[in-house]
Amino acid sequence: MNLEELPVRVNGDPVLVRKGRYLSTDFMLEIGERQHVVKIRDGRIEEIVTGARMPSWSFALRASEEDWGKFWRPVPEPGFSDIFALVRWKKMRIEGDLQPLMANMLYIKDVLASLRGVEGSP
Amino acid sequence: MKVTFEPIAGRYMNLEFQGRPHRIYLEEAGKGIPLLCLHTAGSDGRQYRALLNDEAVTRNFRVVVFDMPWHGKSSPPAGWEKEEYQLTTAIYSDLIMTVARALDMERPVVMGCSIGGRIVLHLALERAAELRCVIGLQSSGRVNPYYDISWLHRPDVHGGEISAGMVSGLIAPQSPAEHRWETLWHYMQGGPGVFMGDLFFYTVEGDVQERLHQIDTAQCPVHMLTGEYDYSCSPVDSQAAADAIGGAELEVMKGMGHFPMSENPEGFRAYLLPVLEKILAAEK
Numbered sequence: 001m002n003l004e005e006l007p008v009r010v011n012g013d014p015v016l017v018r019k020g021r022y023l024s025t026d027f028m029l030e031i032g033e034r035q036h037v038v039k040i041r042d043g044r045i046e047e048i049v050t051g052a053r054m055p056s057w058s059f060a061l062r063a064s065e066e067d068w069g070k071f072w073r074p075v076p077e078p079g080f081s082d083i084f085a086l087v088r089w090k091k092m093r094i095e096g097d098l099q100p101l102m103a104n105m106l107y108i109k110d111v112l113a114s115l116r117g118v119e120g121s122p
Numbered sequence: 123m124k125v126t127f128e129p130i131a132g133r134y135m136n137l138e139f140q141g142r143p144h145r146i147y148l149e150e151a152g153k154g155i156p157l158l159c160l161h162t163a164g165s166d167g168r169q170y171r172a173l174l175n176d177e178a179v180t181r182n183f184r185v186v187v188f189d190m191p192w193h194g195k196s197s198p199p200a201g202w203e204k205e206e207y208q209l210t211t212a213i214y215s216d217l218i219m220t221v222a223r224a225l226d227m228e229r230p231v232v233m234g235c236s237i238g239g240r241i242v243l244h245l246a247l248e249r250a251a252e253l254r255c256v257i258g259l260q261s262s263g264r265v266n267p268y269y270d271i272s273w274l275h276r277p278d279v280h281g282g283e284i285s286a287g288m289v290s291g292l293i294a295p296q297s298p299a300e301h302r303w304e305t306l307w308h309y310m311q312g313g314p315g316v317f318m319g320d321l322f323f324y325t326v327e328g329d330v331q332e333r334l335h336q337i338d339t340a341q342c343p344v345h346m347l348t349g350e351y352d353y354s355c356s357p358v359d360s361q362a363a364a365d366a367i368g369g370a371e372l373e374v375m376k377g378m379g380h381f382p383m384s385e386n387p388e389g390f391r392a393y394l395l396p397v398l399e400k401i402l403a404a405e406k
Binding site for chain 1: 266268269273278279280283284286287288290291292294295296350351353354356
């Protein structure tokens with residue numbers, strides 16, 4: 001999974017950064033066995049820490065590599081077009097302190113969607 | 123300056139509903155068979171803007187769209203500040219039939235989406251003799267709640283933005299950006315707690331799945347259209363309703379989500395016009 005593209009995509013999009021300007025949080029992006037903590041500061045992605053031994057995070061989005069792969073297709077199939085489609089069909093778990101997610105839902109969805117069709121997305 | 127006007131007439135109607143004075147905003151276009159359209163939870167009648175402008179529809183149908191009380195340009199009744207808004211089957215059914223009567227819509231076709239797609243099944247069950255037929259968009263007897271709706275109304279989350287944020291994924295990826303964001307804008311403009319109050323009907327009180335088999339489609343035909351990308355009322359949910367009703371006609375709409383008339387008007391009319399043709403043919 002090419003998560004290296006994520007900060008490039010997000011930080012290079014001024015409209016998206018503005019949308020998230022009041023959000024500073026570390027969230028867990030779990031792709032199968034691998035855990036990535038995405039560190040957001042004022043709407044910019046500061047760092048992504050992969051495989052930390054003692055990760056600390058606010059909310060977590062957990063799904064299999066296969067399902068994330070379907071989510072990140074350029075035009076996802078029905079059932080894979082949104083994180084809540086995955087939740088609805090029990091392919092994703094959202095946990096933790098959900099307030100930062102709920103208060104910034106459109107921003108977080110756009111952050112995740114920015115990887116759609118990126119080379120190296122599974 | 124050159125401007126254009128749409129062939130839609132918007133008006134306010136003052137009427138007594140549930141024992142209280144209400145001011146209801148409605149839009150109308152066309153002549154012919156009365157077609158009353160119901161918007162989704164937490165939104166308003168602007169969802170049907172393209173239908174009201176579609177000459178292929180309005181030349182044979184008198185299309186009426188109203189904003190439910192608390193929605194769009196219809197205010198809540200006086201005293202609203204002392205109550206919690208919560209939609210129920212009884213209130214919703216009464217509202218639709220009251221509006222239809224007030225506007226002299228005789229045996230209307232009632233077309234509703236989402237909560238509207240649910241209530242038309244209740245109407246087909248309870249008010250069949252007063253209707254020509256119903257069209258259920260994203261229609262089901264029951265849905266599977268997949269998120270905690272209390273997030274839609276609390277002080278530490280912006281109500282308009284989270285309402286749009288929760289429904290954004292229900293729009294198909296293929297829908298044009300212009301219409302996607304127009305649809306989301308309506309959600310962003312909803313009053314505090316109104317979307318959540320509508321979902322009480324949708325997810326809890328308005329469950330009609332176990333009674334659907336009592337619908338007599340010979341008396342009140344049931345047409346159903348469901349977008350394939352909808353995971354709130356998914357094609358599986360609509361199929362379960364159609365199977366229970368027996369005699370209902372369900373078509374799954376490709377590349378379409380939960381708001382067909384609003385998110386992709388062009389795509390939607392290709393599915394709707396044949397249904398309207400059937401309704402016209404049944405008149406002859």
